[in-house]
Amino acid sequence: MLFGLPLLSLVIWLPILAGIGVLATGGDRNAHLARWIALIGAVAGFLVAIPLYTQFDPLTNAMQFVEYNLWIERFNIHYHLGVDGIAMPLILLNCFTTPLVIMAGWQVISKRVSQYMAAFLIMSGIVNGVFSSLDAILFYVFWEASLIPMFLIIGVWGGPNRVYAAIKFFLYTLLGSLLMLVAFIYLYQVSGGSFSILDYHKLPLPLAPQILIFVAFLLAFAVKVPMWPVHTWLPDAHVEAPTGGSVVLAAILLKMGGYGFLRFSLPIVPDASQSLSGMMIALSLIAVVYIGLVALVQADMKKLIAYSSVAHMGFVTLGFFLFNSYGIEGAMVQMISHGFISAAMFLCVGVMYDRLHSRQIADYGGLASRMPIFAAFFMLFAMANSGLPGTSGFVGEFIVIMAAVKVNFWYAFFAATTLITGAAYTLWMYKRVIFGAVVHPAVEGMQDIGRREILILAVLAAAVLGMGLYPLPLMEVMHTTVDDLLAHVSRSKL
Numbered sequence: 001m002l003f004g005l006p007l008l009s010l011v012i013w014l015p016i017l018a019g020i021g022v023l024a025t026g027g028d029r030n031a032h033l034a035r036w037i038a039l040i041g042a043v044a045g046f047l048v049a050i051p052l053y054t055q056f057d058p059l060t061n062a063m064q065f066v067e068y069n070l071w072i073e074r075f076n077i078h079y080h081l082g083v084d085g086i087a088m089p090l091i092l093l094n095c096f097t098t099p100l101v102i103m104a105g106w107q108v109i110s111k112r113v114s115q116y117m118a119a120f121l122i123m124s125g126i127v128n129g130v131f132s133s134l135d136a137i138l139f140y141v142f143w144e145a146s147l148i149p150m151f152l153i154i155g156v157w158g159g160p161n162r163v164y165a166a167i168k169f170f171l172y173t174l175l176g177s178l179l180m181l182v183a184f185i186y187l188y189q190v191s192g193g194s195f196s197i198l199d200y201h202k203l204p205l206p207l208a209p210q211i212l213i214f215v216a217f218l219l220a221f222a223v224k225v226p227m228w229p230v231h232t233w234l235p236d237a238h239v240e241a242p243t244g245g246s247v248v249l250a251a252i253l254l255k256m257g258g259y260g261f262l263r264f265s266l267p268i269v270p271d272a273s274q275s276l277s278g279m280m281i282a283l284s285l286i287a288v289v290y291i292g293l294v295a296l297v298q299a300d301m302k303k304l305i306a307y308s309s310v311a312h313m314g315f316v317t318l319g320f321f322l323f324n325s326y327g328i329e330g331a332m333v334q335m336i337s338h339g340f341i342s343a344a345m346f347l348c349v350g351v352m353y354d355r356l357h358s359r360q361i362a363d364y365g366g367l368a369s370r371m372p373i374f375a376a377f378f379m380l381f382a383m384a385n386s387g388l389p390g391t392s393g394f395v396g397e398f399i400v401i402m403a404a405v406k407v408n409f410w411y412a413f414f415a416a417t418t419l420i421t422g423a424a425y426t427l428w429m430y431k432r433v434i435f436g437a438v439v440h441p442a443v444e445g446m447q448d449i450g451r452r453e454i455l456i457l458a459v460l461a462a463a464v465l466g467m468g469l470y471p472l473p474l475m476e477v478m479h480t481t482v483d484d485l486l487a488h489v490s491r492s493k494l
Helices: 007-023 028-054 087-104 113-132 136-145 147-157 162-190 207-224 233-240 243-268 270-275 277-296 301-320 325-356 372-385 392-407 409-416 418-434 441-445 451-469 472-490
Strands: 064-072 077-083
Touching: 007 028, 007 064, 007 077, 007 087, 007 113, 028 087, 028 113, 077 087, 077 113, 077 136, 087 113, 087 243, 087 325, 087 451, 087 472, 113 136, 113 147, 113 243, 136 147, 136 162, 147 162, 147 243, 162 207, 162 233, 207 243, 207 270, 233 243, 233 301, 243 270, 243 301, 243 325, 243 472, 270 277, 270 472, 277 301, 277 409, 277 418, 301 325, 301 392, 301 409, 301 418, 325 372, 325 392, 325 451, 325 472, 372 392, 372 418, 372 451, 392 409, 392 451, 409 418
Parallel strands: none
Antiparallel strands: 064 077
16 A cells, blocks of 8 residues: 555556556547557556565565455455565566557557557456456456456457467467466365465475475466477467567566566475476576577567567566576576567567568568668667677676576576577677568568657667666565475475
8 A cells, every 4th residue: 555545456457457547448440549548548557566566675575565354254265465575576677568559559550440459458457467466366357357358359459360370379278277277276175275375375284285286386377488399389479469469478477477586486396496407597598598499490570589489488488497596587688678679679660560461481581771760769779689798688698697506507508508599599690680681572661650659669769678687676576486496495394
């Protein structure tokens, strides 16, 4: 609570109510009004989230801004909200991204405008609910509800194969999370009738049931991250999704899987997490190395960036299961950084697609002479995606590699290959698209980015450079929470 206001309820329900307000504007005859209500609602959602950071106490490991009310008495289910140094930065990232997505679709979306804008606002509120829920059933409701807006965004406003991609996305993520619900029901029984996530952190479970629970959580969170080999839905979803859908999918929804490992897998089943850490590290390194090589051969820019996301999120899961503070903090920094960079990269592809209606690298070339301002922004984000020092893309990867060296040199060696493959596929794409001769006659007439697009990319550029040059404000809020998590895991039986 701040000034008597339930901040977490505000960051959840304000965007949802704004989305309902946008829907109330009616059809496309009021599209201009729908856009402005959506933008005001998205900006208001970000403004109410700022006190979560400014009033956050980084010296305590307790949950903050807690709200606790009875929801379903018969099953002891509560409307229980709270954030720590892990959840709060992810809520800020979500609230920061939503206004940019609304602005990105300002002119591009001309049909079903109110429904499009409302879907992003409602999803923003739902995702904030995922990151702040401290009751397992409340978490599960928000977790599954987040599928609906993204399913509609891909299925209604997507490309030619949008229905296939939307159904594949929905089935992968839904089936993966059903076992998570089974795990919650088991934990409810052994805890004496509690759905409190914090109560589960204290349960003295034997190793065998811990492993089964870990596997149940793994299937839910690995699909969401996504980890290899359950990543195949992501490239299809990205290729068919509209630009805004790709931005939110990469910048926000993938982070729900990483958050799940830190909120559930490590603290609830610490013995199983340590027992199976070798498997998790192996899967993470396969994602970093193999998927990086897969990205090299992509001809579609969106598909290339989608595979890049899988490789970069491999760093996140690698950092989690190294079980040292560098690893988890580096993985958290990587998650936030990936949110900025992947959003920027997909928006840059969207800028080109809006003008030429092609995502094929071979259709471009010579853009530097036609769109110099755009080429400069795209260069910055391409360098950040390659891990250039001074950008946010370097910080998280460097910290995770340092953490890996402490555990095993070869973990660090294979993880560091991303500095080569990442630069190869990103800069090779950039070179073919931006430099050289003009291949496609339509490129001759392409106009440089306007003020709205400059504003969106400039905000993301400031975030990428600011976090790359001075990551301390982010790292200091998570340090106590990470130390407490590691202390809890180290007290386990292994």
